[in-house]
Amino acid sequence: MTGSGKKSAAEGASGRGRNVLAQAAVPEKEKISITLDKTLVDEIRAHFGGRALSASINELLHVALAQERLAELVSQMEAEAGPASPEAYDRVLAQWFEAR
Amino acid sequence: MVRGAVKKVPLAPWPAVVLDSGGLWAVARNDDDDARAVLAASSRAGVPVIVPAAVLADTLFGDERDARANQVLKRIKVAPVTDAIARSAAKLKRLAGMTGVAATIDALVVATAQAAGGGVVLTSDPGDIRALADGVTDTRIRPVRVS
Numbered sequence: 001m002t003g004s005g006k007k008s009a010a011e012g013a014s015g016r017g018r019n020v021l022a023q024a025a026v027p028e029k030e031k032i033s034i035t036l037d038k039t040l041v042d043e044i045r046a047h048f049g050g051r052a053l054s055a056s057i058n059e060l061l062h063v064a065l066a067q068e069r070l071a072e073l074v075s076q077m078e079a080e081a082g083p084a085s086p087e088a089y090d091r092v093l094a095q096w097f098e099a100r
Numbered sequence: 101m102v103r104g105a106v107k108k109v110p111l112a113p114w115p116a117v118v119l120d121s122g123g124l125w126a127v128a129r130n131d132d133d134d135a136r137a138v139l140a141a142s143s144r145a146g147v148p149v150i151v152p153a154a155v156l157a158d159t160l161f162g163d164e165r166d167a168r169a170n171q172v173l174k175r176i177k178v179a180p181v182t183d184a185i186a187r188s189a190a191k192l193k194r195l196a197g198m199t200g201v202a203a204t205i206d207a208l209v210v211a212t213a214q215a216a217g218g219g220v221v222l223t224s225d226p227g228d229i230r231a232l233a234d235g236v237t238d239t240r241i242r243p244v245r246v247s
Binding site (some may be wrong): 073081091093095097 | 175
């Protein structure tokens with residue numbers, strides 16, 4: 001959450017991992033000109049309020065790329081060892097929902 | 101996959117996945133069914149998979165033995181140990197009555213999960229993670245055991 005109370009793009013995208021993922025060192029920026037669907041730009045502006053459009057899109061792309069990389073990792077693991085069994089999903093979900 | 105079989109991957113209900121040393125190596129070795137389940141469900145739900153930078157110092161060898169771990173690290177988020185996370189870890193360690201370097205690394209793992217809004221900690225030592233997570237009251241953190 002920003003000081004103005006606006007949601008960051010990463011928060012707005014999923015709210016997941018927000019404080020950890022936002023705290024990496026600020027990398028060098030490059031100014032580019034890109035063309036996006038107007039409906040998409042309007043939706044991002046509306047969703048994130050007055051927050052800078054570049055910052056919102058930058059964070060959304062970080063989240064999207066992280067998801068792509070994780071999907072690659074899972075695909076590679078499944079290609080090597082096969083998909084996880086239904087029992088494995090049951091075990092991990094049971095541990096997540098376990099009461100303290 | 102067997103032809104005609106339907107692969108059903110549930111959506112992860114947790115907000116994040118944090119790996120400790122055992123979790124990182126379970127993913128790198130790719131010999132643990134439960135680790136694959138956590139990552140597949142997380143990928144389907146768009147959940148980030150995070151390893152605290154301090155875990156790398158504890159886990160890696162700094163030579164060619166790290167090759168498989170390095171392949172994993174290219175595809176997940178390495179989170180810095182910030183001032184806030186370090187302070188949270190110190191508090192969690194005190195609350196759990198734990199001391200020592202191993203406890204410090206575990207506490208940084210749990211504090212990172214807390215900063216991420218809660219989540220699953222993939223670990224080979226769920227007892228210590230659970231003891232530290234007991235000090236977290238604002239989010240749900242649960243260890244998932246890997247071999």
